[in-house]
Amino acid sequence: GIQVEQSPPDLILQEGANSTLRCNFSDSVNNLQWFHQNPWGQLINLFYIPSGTKQNGRLSATTVATERYSLLYISSSQTTDSGVYFCAVPGRDDKIIFGKGTRLHILP
Amino acid sequence: ETGVTQSPTHLIKTRGQQVTLRCSSQSGHNTVSWYQQALGQGPQFIFQYYREEENGRGNFPPRFSGLQFPNYSSELNVNALELDDSALYLCASSLTTGSYGYTFGSGTRLTVV
Numbered sequence: 001g002i003q004v005e006q007s008p009p010d011l012i013l014q015e016g017a018n019s020t021l022r023c024n025f026s027d028s029v030n031n032l033q034w035f036h037q038n039p040w041g042q043l044i045n046l047f048y049i050p051s052g053t054k055q056n057g058r059l060s061a062t063t064v065a066t067e068r069y070s071l072l073y074i075s076s077s078q079t080t081d082s083g084v085y086f087c088a089v090p091g092r093d094d095k096i097i098f099g100k101g102t103r104l105h106i107l108p
Numbered sequence: 109e110t111g112v113t114q115s116p117t118h119l120i121k122t123r124g125q126q127v128t129l130r131c132s133s134q135s136g137h138n139t140v141s142w143y144q145q146a147l148g149q150g151p152q153f154i155f156q157y158y159r160e161e162e163n164g165r166g167n168f169p170p171r172f173s174g175l176q177f178p179n180y181s182s183e184l185n186v187n188a189l190e191l192d193d194s195a196l197y198l199c200a201s202s203l204t205t206g207s208y209g210y211t212f213g214s215g216t217r218l219t220v221v
Contacts, residue, residue, distance in 0.1 A: 042213065094205070
């Protein structure tokens with residue numbers, strides 16, 4: 001089945017810094033999603049981005065489908081950005097497959 | 109409009125016991141998907157229910173079973189609990205059976221001792 005790899009696994013930054021999270025996937029996909037898991041465990045969808053670039057406030061994402069990767073950019077990080085960021089793609093039977101995530105710690 | 113509610117939030121069980129986890133789907137959603145998230149890992153797909161029928165299953169043994177009710181709420185049952193079943197169990201509801209538009213609950217943290 002399709003493989004999803006995320007890097008880096010952990011990232012510690014000072015408040016105000018910028019960060020780039022990467023997601024590589026092993027096969028062509030017709031969609032890709034980025035999620036943020038908050039400290040209470042809930043997954044919140046950030047972007048649906050099968051290709052191209054989208055922006056939402058301080059967050060933006062770019063997917064290069066032909067090269068099978070996606071990037072999530074976080075600018076001017078805040079402590080509330082801390083948590084785990086997951087990349088997810090449709091797998092067999094169109095069910096979501098998640099990567100292992102990037103754990104982001106923003107220090108005040 | 110209420111979101112997805114899961115109960116209980118935390119649970120401790122003994123190896124060999126059985127457990128039932130519950131999920132109330134978001135209003136208007138007819139599809140529920142269950143995921144297991146081990147510590148430090150991404151969520152793994154267990155199964156999906158659409159209009160009370162199982163609609164896809166991941167690589168989990170038969171002791172993981174589920175149910176969906178006419179109001180589209182759902183249960184996840186795990187028999188003969190093993191230590192490796194300790195995880196966060198996430199439920200997501202959606203309007204379709206595809207990979208779009210999932211609303212996730214906050215999960216049930218199951219610890220097997």
